[in-house]
Amino acid sequence: MAAYQENFFTRGPSPLARVTFFGLVAVAVMIADHRFQALSVVRVGVSTVLTPIEHALMLPGNVVRDIGAYLIAKDKLLAENKALNEQVLMLSAQGQRARLILSEQTQIAVLNSANERFSRDGVVAEIIRDARNPFARRIIINRGLSSGIKAGDAVIDGVGVVGQVTALGMSSAEVTLTTEKDQSVPVMIVRSAPATAALPKSAASNAATLATEMTAPGTEIVAAESAPASRAQSGLRAVAVGGGREGTIELPFIPVAADIEVGDELVTSGIDGTYPAGLAVARVTMVDKNPALSFARIVAQPSTAPDHHRFVKVLTSTGTSYPQPDVKTYDLAGSAKGTQTKREAKREAKRALRDR
Amino acid sequence: MDLSPVSRDVLRPPAPLRLVLVSLFAALVVSLLPWAGWMLQARPDFVLLLLLYWVVHEPRSIGQTWAFALGMVMDVADSALLGQHAFVYVVAVFLTQLLRIRILHLTVAEQALHMLGILFVAQLLYVGLNLSLGRDFAGLTLALAPAVGAVLWMPLHFVATLPRFRRRSDAVMM
Numbered sequence: 001m002a003a004y005q006e007n008f009f010t011r012g013p014s015p016l017a018r019v020t021f022f023g024l025v026a027v028a029v030m031i032a033d034h035r036f037q038a039l040s041v042v043r044v045g046v047s048t049v050l051t052p053i054e055h056a057l058m059l060p061g062n063v064v065r066d067i068g069a070y071l072i073a074k075d076k077l078l079a080e081n082k083a084l085n086e087q088v089l090m091l092s093a094q095g096q097r098a099r100l101i102l103s104e105q106t107q108i109a110v111l112n113s114a115n116e117r118f119s120r121d122g123v124v125a126e127i128i129r130d131a132r133n134p135f136a137r138r139i140i141i142n143r144g145l146s147s148g149i150k151a152g153d154a155v156i157d158g159v160g161v162v163g164q165v166t167a168l169g170m171s172s173a174e175v176t177l178t179t180e181k182d183q184s185v186p187v188m189i190v191r192s193a194p195a196t197a198a199l200p201k202s203a204a205s206n207a208a209t210l211a212t213e214m215t216a217p218g219t220e221i222v223a224a225e226s227a228p229a230s231r232a233q234s235g236l237r238a239v240a241v242g243g244g245r246e247g248t249i250e251l252p253f254i255p256v257a258a259d260i261e262v263g264d265e266l267v268t269s270g271i272d273g274t275y276p277a278g279l280a281v282a283r284v285t286m287v288d289k290n291p292a293l294s295f296a297r298i299v300a301q302p303s304t305a306p307d308h309h310r311f312v313k314v315l316t317s318t319g320t321s322y323p324q325p326d327v328k329t330y331d332l333a334g335s336a337k338g339t340q341t342k343r344e345a346k347r348e349a350k351r352a353l354r355d356r
Numbered sequence: 357m358d359l360s361p362v363s364r365d366v367l368r369p370p371a372p373l374r375l376v377l378v379s380l381f382a383a384l385v386v387s388l389l390p391w392a393g394w395m396l397q398a399r400p401d402f403v404l405l406l407l408l409y410w411v412v413h414e415p416r417s418i419g420q421t422w423a424f425a426l427g428m429v430m431d432v433a434d435s436a437l438l439g440q441h442a443f444v445y446v447v448a449v450f451l452t453q454l455l456r457i458r459i460l461h462l463t464v465a466e467q468a469l470h471m472l473g474i475l476f477v478a479q480l481l482y483v484g485l486n487l488s489l490g491r492d493f494a495g496l497t498l499a500l501a502p503a504v505g506a507v508l509w510m511p512l513h514f515v516a517t518l519p520r521f522r523r524r525s526d527a528v529m530m
Contacts, residue, residue, distance in 0.1 A: 018420045019450035026424065026446060029439030034489070039438050046432040054388050061390070129390045131435035134397045134494035135486040138435050167435065174435050181490060245492035 037151070040168065044145065047169030058128070122313045123147045125155075127306060128172065137177040137242070139306055143314065144169045152274060154315045160280030160303040161185060161268060162312050175312070178281060179302055181244040187251075187281050188269040189236040189260055236260060237269050240281055243299065249282040251298040256289045258296060266300055276315065280304075371516065373417055376410050379516070380426065388433055397497035400505035403430055404445055404478060408471065409512055411452045412459055423449040440485050448478040468509040475502035 013021070032038040123143050131138035143149055145168050153165045155175045163183065167174040176183050236258060240249045254260065264284045270277025282300035289296045306312065383402035391399050403426055410418040427442030434441070451474050452459070459467050479502050487493060 015420070015450055015453045019446055022420050022424045022446040023443060026427070026439040026443035029428075029442065030437055030485075033438035042428065042438060043432050046429055050388065050429070050433055053385060054390075057385065057389055130392050132387075132391050132396055132399075133434050133436055134498065135489075135491040136435060140435070181492060245494070 040151070043167055044169055047172060051169055051172050054128075122315045123149060124311055124313050125149075125173070127310055127312060130307075131174060137180045137244075137247070138166070139163075139175050139177065141173050141175055141312060141314070142171065144171045144173045146170050147314075148316050149173050149314050150316065154275045155312050156279055156315065157304050157306065157309065157312045161275055162304050162306050164274065165314065173314070177242070177302075177306065178240070178249060179242040179244070179247045181242050183242040185240045185249075185275060185281055186269045186272045187238055187240045187266040188277075189238065189284075190265045190267050191261070191263075237271070238266075240266055240300070247302070248285075249300045249302055251284075251300065252295065254296050254298055256291060256293070256296045260284065260287055260296070260298060262287055371410075371414055375516075376414055376417060380406050380410070380422075382406075384426075384429065384433070387430065394495075394497050397495055398500040398504060400501050400508060401430075401475070401478070402505075402508075404448060404475070405471075405505050405508060405512065407445060408448060408452045408474065409509070409516060411449050412456055412467075413516070415453070415456060419453075420446050420449050437485075437489065440482065443485070444478045444481045447481060448474055451477065464510050464513050467513070468506045471509045472502055472506035475505045478502070 012018075029039065125141035125143040125147075128140045128142050131140060139162075141155075149165055149168065151165055151168055155162045155165060161178055163175045163177040163180070165173050166176040178185055236254075238251045238254055241252055242248075243250045249266070251260075251266075262284055266281040266284070268275040268277055268279045268281060280303040282302045284298060284300045286299040287296060288298070380403065383406040386402045387399070407418065407423055407426060411423075423445035424442045427440075427445035428438065430436075430441040430445075431438045455470060455474070459470050462470070476499075479498060483493070483498060
């Protein structure tokens with residue numbers, strides 16, 4: 001007779017009161033999480049419980065995948081090895097150049113008594129899975145708070161920027177991809193100049209002599225001189241915003257007259273302090289300059305494809321990684337100015353009294 | 357003349373709380389599988405389905421407090437904004453509580469139709485919340501999830517009412 005009795009003796013608040021209460025609490029939680037990011041403790045706690053379960057669930061699939069990788073053909077490994085060796089050679093040359101530039105930069109930094117702009121510390125993490133949320137473009141990685149990752153850290157792979165850490169667990173983190181709608185990256189537009197313009201002077205002259213040998217002198221002049229003049233313009237700064245569902249990146253609020261073309265590369269400009277400068281973000285695939293509109297519609301394709309590989313690097317940023325305002329000049333210019341002048345005025349007044 | 361009791365649930369012994377909790381946990385585990393792509397969009401909300409089932413059949417032990425708590429867990433699991441699932445679950449459980457007595461009078465197929473409505477409202481709320489956050493609409497496959505959930509109601513009812521899950525002593529007492 002349970003079904004009858006419970007209607008006679010209802011205990012506690014009515015369902016309507018309860019739904020009002022819990023609904024309001026849920027809305028408050030949403031606001032707290034969305035606007036103030038105030039509930040990371042809840043997230044860390046719950047995900048600490050859930051992560052081991054997820055690991056256990058993914059274990060069979062991972063074992064199958066690893067066995068498949070173990071049985072992979074020898075030829076494929078050899079080809080990969082060769083490709084990697086070539087890449088190492090290329091990168092070693094770049095690395096040596098980078099080391100030279102770095103040493104110069106540190107000297108300049110010492111002269112300027114400025115902080116090093118970016119920490120190069122990072123944690124290599126494995127992509128576990130995509131987030132189970134059809135509305136969000138996020139991936140889950142297997143490192144979290146225990147590896148020193150913080151919310152807001154930049155995530156890169158071998159090619160360029162992947163995204164930014166937006167939520168954390170003890171041993172997992174959510175990375176929001178750059179293609180997510182509310183995700184923005186400060187970028188600089190880099191135009192890959194033609195080969196002759198990109199080479200240093202001696203190499204360019206070599207190329208020029210080669211060109212004279214092969215073709216008529218008139219065309220050589222065109223290749224060596226007019227090309228850099230017409231194409232090397234670049235360096236426009238902008239903010240790249242994720243395109244959402246299409247998996248693209250867009251550049252909003254760029255004037256129609258701006259110097260931007262299909263094929264231009266977007267690299268991080270580094271002015272936000274989150275992303276180190278010079279990382280590839282995307283390549284422009286469409287420029288729609290409709291004079292009727294005040295802004296051009298610019299669409300770019302992201303450089304990285306995190307679905308295609310397994311490892312990323314999280315750049316664990318230090319507190320002051322971006323260029324800070326110079327404290328000394330700030331003090332002189334701003335707050336300290338008033339007090340010092342007051343003190344000096346007092347001293348001067350005292351001196352004046354003594355002198356009398 | 358039909359002398360069967362008004363509620364078909366009356367002669368059924370109550371489910372042990374252990375069964376309720378284990379089934380909810382199982383639903384959570386199924387949701388934690390690495391769903392992706394269209395499968396993710398068409399994935400029925402297993403936790404909500406189980407929750408609604410126990411709200412209909414065990415209203416004394418499972419109510420809106422559970423809805424809120426499980427919603428928060430699902431928010432973390434699905435990397436959603438905290439409170440989204442909680443809000444949706446609380447509203448869905450409220451609707452089920454309103455319709456509960458009526459649902460108990462119906463056949464299982466008719467119950468599934470009612471669930472279709474409730475699950476659809478829940479999905480609409482969830483999608484609406486996401487759209488209001490400025491996210492893109494993820495596709496019409498999302499409408500499949502409530503339908504799959506409603507279809508699953510029937511096997512769920514069959515399994516959950518298997519005699520082996522019920523306490524014999526209670527059955528004798530009734």
